[in-house]
Amino acid sequence: MRVIFCGYRSWSLNIIDKIKKHNKINSFEIISSKEEYDFKFNKLVINADLIVFLGWSWIIPKEITNKYLCVGVHPSDLPDYRGGSPIQHQIINGVIETKISLMTISEKLDGGDIWLKNDLDLGGDTIEIIFKNLEESSIALFNIFFNLYPNIEPIKQDLTKGSYFKRRAPEESRIKIEDFKNKPLKEIYNTIRCLTAPYPNAYIEDSEGNRLYFKDVRYVENK
Amino acid sequence: MDGGLILIKNNMKIIFLAYRDWSLSVYESIQRHPNVQFSVLCKTQVELEKLDLNDFDLIISCGWSEELGEEILGKIKAIGVHCAELDRYSYGSPIQLQIIDGITRTKHRIFSFTYDADSPRAHTHDCLFSHEVDLDLSGNMVDILEQMTVTSKVLFRRYLDDYPNIEWRKWPDEEIVRKKREPKDSYIKKEDISAMNTEELYNFFRCLEFPYPNGAIEDEYGTLFIERVRFLKKS
Numbered sequence: 001m002r003v004i005f006c007g008y009r010s011w012s013l014n015i016i017d018k019i020k021k022h023n024k025i026n027s028f029e030i031i032s033s034k035e036e037y038d039f040k041f042n043k044l045v046i047n048a049d050l051i052v053f054l055g056w057s058w059i060i061p062k063e064i065t066n067k068y069l070c071v072g073v074h075p076s077d078l079p080d081y082r083g084g085s086p087i088q089h090q091i092i093n094g095v096i097e098t099k100i101s102l103m104t105i106s107e108k109l110d111g112g113d114i115w116l117k118n119d120l121d122l123g124g125d126t127i128e129i130i131f132k133n134l135e136e137s138s139i140a141l142f143n144i145f146f147n148l149y150p151n152i153e154p155i156k157q158d159l160t161k162g163s164y165f166k167r168r169a170p171e172e173s174r175i176k177i178e179d180f181k182n183k184p185l186k187e188i189y190n191t192i193r194c195l196t197a198p199y200p201n202a203y204i205e206d207s208e209g210n211r212l213y214f215k216d217v218r219y220v221e222n223k
Numbered sequence: 224m225d226g227g228l229i230l231i232k233n234n235m236k237i238i239f240l241a242y243r244d245w246s247l248s249v250y251e252s253i254q255r256h257p258n259v260q261f262s263v264l265c266k267t268q269v270e271l272e273k274l275d276l277n278d279f280d281l282i283i284s285c286g287w288s289e290e291l292g293e294e295i296l297g298k299i300k301a302i303g304v305h306c307a308e309l310d311r312y313s314y315g316s317p318i319q320l321q322i323i324d325g326i327t328r329t330k331h332r333i334f335s336f337t338y339d340a341d342s343p344r345a346h347t348h349d350c351l352f353s354h355e356v357d358l359d360l361s362g363n364m365v366d367i368l369e370q371m372t373v374t375s376k377v378l379f380r381r382y383l384d385d386y387p388n389i390e391w392r393k394w395p396d397e398e399i400v401r402k403k404r405e406p407k408d409s410y411i412k413k414e415d416i417s418a419m420n421t422e423e424l425y426n427f428f429r430c431l432e433f434p435y436p437n438g439a440i441e442d443e444y445g446t447l448f449i450e451r452v453r454f455l456k457k458s
Contacts, residue, residue: 181417
């Protein structure tokens with residue numbers, strides 16, 4: 001198999017580093033920036049059986065997805081939590097045990113066919129911990145995928161089910177001071193931990209516009 | 224003059240007391256001082272009690288919480304560093320209490336380490352200091368402790384440079400007693416959040432960052448520990 005991997009975030013590069021060595025892969029190329037992607041896909045002849053996108057932030061045009069088999073990992077149990085900021089939306093909604101879904105990238109955002117799923121733990125005080133879980137789960141998922149390929153068929157998603165969320169904006173990282181009074185602290189904890197680095201940290205703002213950012217927290221439940 | 228003794232420079236035998244990370248980092252610099260002939264690092268009171276104090280000239284304590292006691296201080300001169308404009312904040316938890324009070328610029332001073340069973344003060348009973356430098360209490364605890372490592376090195380090295388010709392100055396007594404903080408003081412109720420402004424909350428949480436027991440907010444279901452914060456004042 002000839003595979004092109006596209007990813008620039010450190011967790012996606014860690015995944016690529018592990019899965020590129022699979023024995024079904026005869027040759028591979030790694031594209032790690034948008035500029036490199038634009039240059040290669042616009043100027044060069046692409047010769048690939050599969051293109052893997054990991055944590056890729058840019059829309060992939062249908063000319064590419066129609067021509068090549070493009071797959072990506074979405075950190076939710078699709079069709080639930082399609083769209084932007086899936087980790088944050090799930091954590092804020094109290095989801096701890098979820099899935100990662102290996103899907104075909106199609107015109108419909110996160111609406112492509114599903115090849116495989118694997119467990120993903122959204123517990124932990126920081127996003128760094130969750131990225132580590134995402135890395136490990138994705139490596140296992142891709143190894144199973146390459147082991148099975150081409151004797152594996154994807155399953156269509158039922159897009160009448162599930163849910164769709166928009167990408168969170170930085171201003172949504174604000175916690176209202178009243179929330180501390182009105183919401184259980186565990187909810188506040190979930191909001192803060194899913195917005196630890198590299199995301200815009202959760203903060204409270206007073207009437208003078210001064211902000212207190214929460215960088216790291218932990219929560220202990222009463223016994 | 225220190226006790227009227229004239230010691231030959233280059234010949235000092237030192238006991239260095241430290242157990243906190245920031246203070247342990249000071250030791251190497253003291254060990255290397257040209258006037259120090261021999262030094263021992265003690266991390267516990269038990270280690271200290273095993274030494275024959277007659278073999279040493281000076282105890283340097285750095286971030287040491289325990290009282291050394293009458294017996295030890297009756298046998299050997301001891302100095303320490305304190306991060307406040309003494310007599311203020313001389314009763315314990317000086318970093319936390321100053322930050323909570325909104326102080327961002329203070330002093331780091333060498334004081335004469337003494338014992339008084341009847342005094343509520345921590346170690347500083349005879350109200351004497353020798354050397355001092357400025358200390359910036361803004362920023363996160365990691366920044367403050369990093370600074371204290373450096374300022375402690377400067378202070379102790381200056382003291383050793385000048386030894387035995389140390390000029391002791393008395394600081395004026397102050398009536399206000401700021402009590403040492405207790406673990407329960409690190410907890411606030413959810414309702415307290417709205418009663419404090421963001422800068423007060425920032426000061427409360429940042430002064431309790433690692434290595435201290437973190438500031439925490441409690442409700443009936445659990446406790447949220449705030450490990451690290453950042454403050455942005457609207458310009």
